[in-house]
Amino acid sequence: MQKTTGSLVWEGTPVEFAGPLDALKLGIAAIHQEVVLCPHLSVAANLYLGHEETNFGMMRRRKMLSDGRALLKRVGFDIDASRRLGDLTIGQQQLVATARAASGDTRLIIFDEPTAYLTRSETDQLFKLIRELNARGVTIVYISHRMEEILELADRASVMRDGSLISTHQVKGVDAEPLTSRLVKDMVAREVADVHFKAEVPIGEELIRVEGLSGEGFEDISLTVRRGEIVGLYGLIGSGRSEFVETLFGRRRRTAGSVTWCGEPLRVRSERDAVKAGIALLPESRRDQGLCLNLPVRLNLNLASYPAISLGGILRRGDERKNANAQVKALSIRTSGIEANASSLSGGNQQKIVLGKWLIPGADLFIVDEPTVGVDVGAKSEIYKLFAKLLEEGAGIILISSYLPEVYDLADKLHVFRKGRLAASDAPSATSHEAILAAAIGA
Incomplete structure (x- = not known):
């Protein structure tokens, strides 16, 4: 540029x-x-x-x-x-x-x-x-948006927001806690306590039960997800967690095991079957798997909705524009307009589009794989609040993250993957960062 x-x-x-x-x-x-x-x-x-x-x-x-x-x-x-x-x-x-x-x-x-x-x-x-x-x-x-990395590496830290330089702070030799609060406040124009948000939602009936599921890259995985619940999957890259959820979504073929959906057996042979059942996937790489970067925001937001807004092969353009404008407003997507290419948006706004396309048709289970990678603190807070809204509306969430504090703070139940198998399963409150990491690396 x-x-x-x-x-x-x-x-x-x-x-x-x-x-x-x-x-x-x-x-x-x-x-x-x-x-x-x-x-x-x-x-x-x-x-x-x-x-x-x-x-x-x-x-x-x-x-x-x-x-x-x-x-x-x-x-x-x-x-x-x-x-x-x-x-x-x-x-x-x-x-x-x-x-x-x-x-x-x-x-x-x-x-x-x-x-x-x-x-x-x-x-x-x-x-x-x-x-x-x-x-x-x-x-x-x-x-970086990861505060611990800035504190570990930087001599000085400058904060930019909305294209402007907001502040510059000395890092070396400065007490970390007040500096972190100051930096986060400058980044999002609000207090640090407002950034991390998890709703207290009553956990409801069982949505999905997976028993002994095996496939390429993973083996013998069993877990459940209920309405109002976040189930976290943690593990190193290549541990099998992404392959597991892609199999749930029909992108990969399962070789063994069973899946029960709302008490009934579910056989997902394709992504179409998963979407029809009420399962949505936010893939690990939004740019390669979740977006059509060189196409407009309008099209990207409607990708999961075209069957519903088409009749006899004829697209209802008015509904398409209405859907896109509604999601841009509801999710506070920063864009010059719905005709702007998705590639022109920031990482946080691109991720909102990937999530927003599933909010139009709706879903009961949202599988979110690395949802806040490359996302600024403000957008991350908005994504967390959107998760809370989905839980309040009765959805369940499977959250995959390589960032341990994120999955530890948000999940109601946490499963640790290692070499394609579950190495540990527990409520975060009953374990520790050290124990989770030890299970992930086999220490």
Whole structure:
């Protein structure tokens, strides 16, 4: 993007950037929230994308592979350089992008929500690398909505809201509790106590009962969800939790087990069957699985409603616009209008669209997979309040999150996944963060 006013000064000299390449030439690199590499190429090819090793015009693939392995070893990332990037987890792809940025003569690295898809172990590896880069004189700009990361890494913290710089605070050597309250208040223009919200809703009748369910990536899972209840699923990426809920929703085939819906046997062979029963899914990656980024907000909000607003193959355009405008207003979606492409919205507003499309037809069970990844504190609070409203209306929620404080604070019942199986099940109030993490990693 191009600036409209103001100036950029690099080491005392005014500069103008026509594009990212100009910044890269000065040693400025960026790690984006969504990985922008080539999934069909190898890890090594992605590490050296744009500055490949060549000999008389021919790429030296073996040399790139050898150098890639050495680079990954140097930065402390246990990733096979010969693997296809698209076969890695999103978190591992993020680490590859980080290793790419850390190579060469980089002087400034911008990290945008770098831990959104990382496991605790991967996050520790990243933080270690950031400290090493900083010790070598590399400047770090670290963008995050996770307060504990800011407190752990930053020397100074600046708050931006609605496109404006609100405040800047010293972090090192400052008492964490009052600083956190000040930062959160600046971020959302309200007190920190208002950000985390969980409704006290009476838990009702059983919605879904899963017994001995098995499928690709998980085995022998049993649990229940009742109306007014949040059931949390916690585990490391690859632990089987996402595969389990995708099977419940009909995206994957089950190999064993049974599902009972409102007391009756339920056989979900497709997503259509799940939607018809009253099950909604907010997938792990909203950009890849939950949205049509290059299509309007209007269309995205109506994706689950078109059968209801069509007759004989003819779409009722008035109903389509009415639905979209109603959800934009109800969910406070910040957009220039319902004809704006979904790609133009912030992460928080995109997530509201993914949730909003299910609110039009309605559902009894909402499966939400990493619902607040890359979402600012204000939008996160609004999403939590929307969950509370759904519970009050009699829905049940399955909440999957890699962020332990979130699932611990919101869930009524918590199941821990490890290597495709349930490693622990308990009410959060009857356990601890340490016990949950120990179950997840097998300690």
